[in-house]
Amino acid sequence: MSVRTARAGRVLPNEFVAQRGPGDQLSHKKKDIHIDKEKPMRATRLLCVTVILALSMLSLFGSGALASNVDGSAQYEVILPATTDSSVDYSAIASVIADYFTQYYRSLEQLAITPELADYIADTDETHLYLCALQYGIDWRKEVGGDIGAIADTKVESVEIKYAAQYPAKPLAVRAYVKVAYRYVTDKTRTVAKMGDLWEIEIDNVDGAPKITSMNSEASDYGWTKDLVADNLRRHSVSESTVLDDTQASREGSAAYTKKNAIDEAYATMHTWMVTTHRDSLANLALATAPVEGLPEDEASYSGGGVSALSVTVPYSGSSAAIYGWFMGDVQYSGIFHNMNDLGQGDCTNFVSQCLWVGYGGPNGNGYLTPGAQAACALLVWQNFRQIGSSDPTPWWGASVYNPLPRYASNHWMRVDELYSHVQSTSKGPRGTHHNSGRTWYDPIGSTYAVRPGNVLQLDQTGLAPYYHSVMVKDSSTTLGHPEDIYVSQHSGNYSYRQLYDVIQSSGLNYVRMLRMLSGSFNN
Numbered sequence: 040m041s042v043r044t045a046r047a048g049r050v051l052p053n054e055f056v057a058q059r060g061p062g063d064q065l066s067h068k069k070k071d072i073h074i075d076k077e078k079p080m081r082a083t084r085l086l087c088v089t090v091i092l093a094l095s096m097l098s099l100f101g102s103g104a105l106a107s108n109v110d111g112s113a114q115y116e117v118i119l120p121a122t123t124d125s126s127v128d129y130s131a132i133a134s135v136i137a138d139y140f141t142q143y144y145r146s147l148e149q150l151a152i153t154p155e156l157a158d159y160i161a162d163t164d165e166t167h168l169y170l171c172a173l174q175y176g177i178d179w180r181k182e183v184g185g186d187i188g189a190i191a192d193t194k195v196e197s198v199e200i201k202y203a204a205q206y207p208a209k210p211l212a213v214r215a216y217v218k219v220a221y222r223y224v225t226d227k228t229r230t231v232a233k234m235g236d237l238w239e240i241e242i243d244n245v246d247g248a249p250k251i252t253s254m255n256s257e258a259s260d261y262g263w264t265k266d267l268v269a270d271n272l273r274r275h276s277v278s279e280s281t282v283l284d285d286t287q288a289s290r291e292g293s294a295a296y297t298k299k300n301a302i303d304e305a306y307a308t309m310h311t312w313m314v315t316t317h318r319d320s321l322a323n324l325a326l327a328t329a330p331v332e333g334l335p336e337d338e339a340s341y342s343g344g345g346v347s348a349l350s351v352t353v354p355y356s357g358s359s360a361a362i363y364g365w366f367m368g369d370v371q372y373s374g375i376f377h378n379m380n381d382l383g384q385g386d387c388t389n390f391v392s393q394c395l396w397v398g399y400g401g402p403n404g405n406g407y408l409t410p411g412a413q414a415a416c417a418l419l420v421w422q423n424f425r426q427i428g429s430s431d432p433t434p435w436w437g438a439s440v441y442n443p444l445p446r447y448a449s450n451h452w453m454r455v456d457e458l459y460s461h462v463q464s465t466s467k468g469p470r471g472t473h474h475n476s477g478r479t480w481y482d483p484i485g486s487t488y489a490v491r492p493g494n495v496l497q498l499d500q501t502g503l504a505p506y507y508h509s510v511m512v513k514d515s516s517t518t519l520g521h522p523e524d525i526y527v528s529q530h531s532g533n534y535s536y537r538q539l540y541d542v543i544q545s546s547g548l549n550y551v552r553m554l555r556m557l558s559g560s561f562n563n
Contacts, residue, residue: 106133108141108195118199127205132213133198135159135242135249140217143173144193148221150177161245164298165253168264171306172545179313179544187523188541189224196220196233210243210252216371223538225523228514232526232536233369237380257380258532259387259508263500263547267305272298309547316549320481324520327486350563353399353425355469355556357493360398363407364511364528367393368535374413375420377438379453380531381445388509389453390530391495392437395469398493399559401425417441425561427451427468433461435468455497456505462495462554471495471556475519477502480543480551486520488553495554496527498542502550510542519551 105114117133139159146152152173160166180188195217202214218235226232241253275296367373367390371380376393379386397407403424405415420426420439427435434449447453451461463473475485479502490496492512499506510527513536517524522539529537543549 106130106137108138113141113194115195116197118197120200120202124203124205127203127211129200129203131249132200132203132211132215132242135251136213136215136217136238136240137195137198139251140195140219141193144190144195144219144221146173147176147180148190148193150181150189152177158248158250160251160254161243163252165241165255166251167299168261168268168302168305169254169256171302172261172264175306175309175313176545178310182313183317183540183544185523186224188538188544190221190232191224193219193221201237210241211249213240213242214238215240218369223526226526226538230514230526230536232534234532234534234537235369235371236532237371256532257385259385259529260532260545262507264302264305264309267308268298268301271301271304272296275301312547313544320479320549323479323481323483324486326483327520351561353559353561355395355398355471355493355558356400357398357491357556359400359493360394360511360556361492361513361528363397364390364394365513365535366408368511368513368528368530368537369533371533372440373407374410375407375416375440377440377445377448378530379438379448382447384447384453385508386530388455388458389437389448390528391509391511392435392448392452392458392469394493394511394528395495395556396420396425396437398556399425399469399561425559427561431467433465433467435461454505455507455509458495458509459497459506459552459554462556467560469556469559471554474553474555476552477550478552479549480519480522480539481549485551486518488519490515490517490519490525490553491555493556495556496539497552497554498546498548499550500547506550506552508542508546508548510537510539519553522551 104117106117107114115133115137117130119129123129139156142153142156142159146156160170162170197216197218199216199218200213201216203211205211214237216235216237218233220231220233222229222231236256236258239253239255240251242249243252244250245252372378373393376389379389401419401424402412402416403419405419406412407416417439418441420437421441423436426437427433429436429449433451435451436449437452438446438448450457452458459473462469462471474488475482478485480486490512492514494512494515496510496512497506498508498510508529508531510529513526513528515525519525522543525539526536527539527542528535529542539551543551
């Protein structure tokens with residue numbers, strides 16, 4: 040049996056075509072790809088008229104097949120583990136997950152929770168946070184209006200089941216990577232935005248039907264809310280391990296403070312923040328002056344000194360960095376670098392540093408879209424090409440999959456504040472100027488700074504160190520004061536093309552600072 044795995048995809052930019060290297064052997068025949076179901080299967084993308092096999096050299100998936108939503112509205116791909124358990128119904132698992140996320144994103148699209156959503160998820164202590172996140176996503180879009188954040192053409196692309204196990208008298212435990220595609224209504228380019236996230240899910244029989252009863256994501260969108268929930272529980276002298284569920288609370292009296300109460304209170308705080316931020320941004324932007332294009336970008340203005348500290352001066356290509364971010368934003372494993380999520384860390388700055396590495400010519404002509412190109416790049420990373428090695432006091436190097444065991448990248452590579460400090464204070468490796476630190480995106484001055492592809496943006500809730508999140512700018516021809524017209528790529532969660540306003544509102548991060556990269560200094 041053969042299955043169709045071609046994906047509706049992205050237009051290959053002309054500048055990228057000119058840069059692709061010998062590792063990227065591209066076919067220019069428009070066709071559907073059919074793969075034997077019994078063989079390990081890799082994800083594929085149809086890039087306009089160009090078919091590119093883009094996958095990790097270490098990631099071999101099990102059998103795959105196309106499935107349909109319960110209402111028959113769309114098809115999605117099911118990717119199974121390399122080793123499966125005959126006692127587990129993977130098709131049923133994928134169906135529940137895909138139909139839940141279909142209704143989740145359809146609710147965002149329609150700005151109203153669909154009645155069908157409840158068919159696939161139960162409102163429990165372990166799902167309530169994500170149901171509240173959905174309502175909050177609807178609320179902030181309604182509050183700001185003007186189609187800001189509005190999405191359309193939502194579609195679940197794939198459900199990759201990493202793991203599934205059924206234990207006696209317990210819910211079915213699932214780890215799945217879910218990919219969703221949509222577009223932003225206000226995006227004039229009509230670019231397909233793709234996102235992926237790794238979920239820990241439990242599925243149980245509820246009222247005679249399989250439903251999600253527990254879920255968790257480590258995406259940055261939920262970080263502030265989880266902190267607020269923990270603070271609320273501490274304030275009520277309740278620990279996470281002893282918090283009462285609704286059934287226990289009803290037995291012990293209405294005065295009991297439950298985890299749902301803590302979550303509701305956290306999102307009430309988020310809602311107040313959202314309304315206040317929207318009001319303040321309108322008032323501050325009215326005071327903003329003309330756009331500032333002429334930020335200091337010459338080498339002499341750089342605080343870290345001259346550019347000749349090491350033997351090779353390398354110009355920075357913002358477009359190359361942005362294109363890598365676009366291609367790899369929704370991909371969990373690049374085939375070149377280890378993902379820091381596997382080590383219990385966020386992957387956002389690790390991903391941004393990968394983009395910078397490409398911007399400084401890290402692939403060395405190999406490209407990075409095929410297994411051969413990825414293997415060549417992984418070797419270059421392992422050899423510290425276009426990096427600063429561990430013998431330096433301020434090393435900047437990534438964790439190559441050439442070493443198959445997951446390991447940490449250097450702190451200056453993978454951590455938000457450390458990257459910021461390294462880029463704007465050292466004469467070795469990546470270098471750049473910094474702007475708007477400690478100020479909001481709607482600051483009367485900061486809002487006028489021009490934002491361009493290849494810039495790095497870092498976000499926080501308070502504007503005090505350490506900052507929380509890093510993203511790579513993919514598309515922008517505007518200023519920081521117009522985040523609805525700025526599109527970024529990011530990890531934790533994984534997005535190829537995300538409206539900056541969506542990042543700000545979903546995560547509660549209205550302090551945004553910028554790094555504009557300059558020529559870097561590296562050894563041969």
